Amino acid sequence: MSLKHAILVLLSDQPGSGYDLVQRFRSGIGHFWNATHQQVYQELKKLNADKQVQLEKAQEERPDRKVYRVTAVGRRALKAWLAEPIEPLRIRDALLVKVYGGQFGDRDSLVAELDRHRILHQRHLEEYLQLEAYYFEQDEATRRRHGLPYLTLRRGIVYEKDNIEWLDEVRALIEADRLPAAPVLANGTAGRKPARVSKP
Amino acid sequence: MSLKHAILVLLSDQPGSGYDLVQRFRSGIGHFWNATHQQVYQELKKLNADKQVQLEKAQEERPDRKVYRVTAVGRRALKAWLAEPIEPLRIRDALLVKVYGGQFGDRDSLVAELDRHRILHQRHLEEYLQLEAYYFEQDEATRRRHGLPYLTLRRGIVYEKDNIEWLDEVRALIEADRLPAAPVLANGTAGRKPARVSKP
DNA sequence: ATAGCCATGTAACCAGTTACATGATTGA
DNA sequence: TCAATCATGTAACTGGTTACATGGCTAT
Helix, strand or coil: CCHHHHHHHHHHHCCECHHHHHHHHHHCHHHCCCCCHHHHHHHHHHHHHCCCEEEEEECCCCCCCEEEEECHHHHHHHHHHHHCCCCCCCCCCHHHHHHHCHHHCCHHHHHHHHHHHHHHHHHHHHHHHHHHHHHHHCCHHHHHHCHHHHHHHHHHHHHHHHHHHHHHHHHHHHHCCCCCCCCCCCCCCCCCCCCCCCCC | CCHHHHHHHHHHHCCECHHHHHHHHHHCHHHCCCCCHHHHHHHHHHHHHCCCEEEEEECCCCCCCEEEEECHHHHHHHHHHHHCCCCCCCCCCHHHHHHHCHHHCCHHHHHHHHHHHHHHHHHHHHHHHHHHHHHHHCCHHHHHHCHHHHHHHHHHHHHHHHHHHHHHHHHHHHHCCCCCCCCCCCCCCCCCCCCCCCCC
């Protein structure tokens, strides 16, 4: 579970309320690790119970903010997690299920879906490129300070480019009619051998 | 939820038991949509209750297999889902949380983790490239038949290359010492502005 | 004999999503 | 006055993971 650690990172950076964290998720880290306010409030409650964060002050003025800050315990926990190895992420994309099983559906709706996704990925890419441009407008010191977060932005950029590249490849192959428009995967393949791409 | 639909795709291709499905997940579709046997058996139970699959035969010979096949209802459900738009996937990678918050941990352990991930991604890439080579050994007809699954393999290849590319970028930047080895993100940044890469 | 594979399942738990809910403040 | 934003929460549900469990068959 990383939400906990994402929160510890954000609060290490600067103390804040649940509401603040939701905002920060939206603008920065949220591009690759999002969270709803419900989750954030629950997690803060748990972290507080575990003494990993503490209430800085219950504000008296009206906006009823509860500002949390990371404790020494929290810092240790974060550092320990950062040193722990984690499994590399495998793609888990419903769109791939759709492509994989495309022959059992309508060809036009698959193409439409692919186009729709291309547009959305293009949009994300442009958004990221703007953030990158903004980053490069900063002075050297600021850039150095935000170097690591910037690298995660780079990951987003590479990812979106990548999606677009692949979608174009798929489109090209389907459009070129080198792929069948109607179901062809035989139900009568010999034996138990499933029809798939696999090792000999 | 796509596990349901992944199962419908696999069973549309060819009837099989829960055990078979787990095998097929391992070798093909599982590269981008995995499932444990527990999940598969539960899902088959539900699909059966919904009349989307049916028991073909309760086998008499010893291996106690329950072979399921997709019903007309199941085929319709799958087709409907294939036509339905879905949200494009955003990355959600704990490694990015680690990089983002890298300054709060130990620099060497971050580098070690990045290297470890690079090796694992390299391994996956090689595995995929072998599958691709095998695909190209097939005759034209077979290739055409497995065209769409092949495209999902392409996605995997692009994804792994991508990871390696990004990891190299990160390594280069960290190694070149252009990034700080110790915590620098000031806790005293002006106002409420969180220290992050964001729009003006 | 025993290890490994074939084959199926239950139960508890954890994380994430969606729905529901409240109430104050600020600006048009 | 009305909409938007600030600010916090509870509850139900869904999907996924981990642990636990059983038993036969096959080859060494």
